[in-house]
Amino acid sequence: MLVCVPAEVRPGERRVALTPDAVATLVKGGHRVLVESGAGNGAMASDEMYGTVGAEVRAGDVLADADLVAHVRPLLPEQVARLRRGAATVGFVTGPGELDGIRALRDNGISALAMELVPRISRAQSMDALSSQALVAGYRCTLEAAMRLPKFFPLFMTAAGTVPPARVLVLGAGVAGLQAIATAKRLGAIVEAYDVRPSSADEVKSVGGKFLDLGLDAVEGTGGYAKELSEDRAVRQQQALAPYLAKSDVLITTAAVPGRPAPRLVTAAMLAGMAAGSVAVDLAAESGGNIEGSVAGQEIWAGGVRLFGMADAASAMPVDASRLYAKNVTNLLALALTPEGFSLDLDDDVLDGACIVHDGVVRHAPTAQLLEA
DSSP: OOOEEEEOOSSSOOSSSHHHHHHHHHHHOOOEEETTTTTTTTGGHHHHHHHTTTTTTEEOOOSOOOEEEOOOSOOOHHTTTOOOTTEEEEOOOOSSTTTTHHHHHTTTOEEEEGGSSOSSSGGGGOOOOHHHHHHHHHHHHHHHHHOOOOOSOOEETTEEEEEOOOOEEOOOSSSHHHHHHHHHHHTTTTEEEEEEOOHHHHHHHHHHEEEEOOOOOOOOOTHHHOOOOOOOHHHHHHHHHHHHHHHEEEEEOOOOOOTTOOOOOOHHHHHHSTTTOOOOEEGGGGGSSEEEEEEOEEEEEETTEEEEEEEGGGSSHHHHHHHHHHHHHHHTTTTTEEEEEEETTTTTTTHHHHHHHEETTTTOOHHHHHOOO
């Protein structure tokens, strides 16, 4: 089986799908691994490091010969066109503007495993790339906020007087939100958090945050995710959150609903209620933004508040992000790779859930509906 690792071509992407450690695992399993020269440079994995663990390194296109392609960001249609019919891919596949790539996978007879569709069940935890990359992103959000805040995060008691700790509010308590809370707490801030799922209260407390009870009805989605709010409920939530924003030095938003634009949690009026010099970081800026006015990859001043829209958050820490992602990929491939080659057993609930395209059919119903529309 020839597993190929192309260099990522999306602007700003520094991760690599397979690190040298992951390549060593595949080589030990009897597979050939072909890495495009320079593919790991952004993640500090040199061509020499790949060669040392048994990979072949080649300059230029590596896709044409591939039995299986491991990638991070969705492949572009022109990349898919270079694959031979019957090849397979594993990586992130869906996202805004990615329908042409999915259509190319379907029309070119490629089987594709989507890392974002791995079921969130116990036996698939080690394959959950959404969680591993969200952990990196949540950590990075807090660091971005700390660097922009014109205050200390921790309490300081000095001969010149006492410096009070910063107050941080985190909206959204999934993996990214919990990591943002934990990082802010480690930096010494007072941290409060809110999520529409009351079940997350214990998790918030476990990482050092105080969970806010806004007195609103519970909203639980499937698979541990939140679900989209009604317009009336969203307005009441914004009104209840406004006083907490006003007393916070830092706001970090991480809320997302799978398959939907990011929920609007914070209006411009709410942001205006924060003190001058406050900082707001929106992790969901790439999918529409939790904060009104946020723009992915840009820092703007919203009145006296410094508003930063995150972009490529996990890619900003490519070494550990790649290490975790590569482990997710190899754990998933362990279910499908045999010494003889790639075997897609759709009776396996993990492979069945992750398989987005196979035999010319888009198997993920929401994506199929978008293509038909």
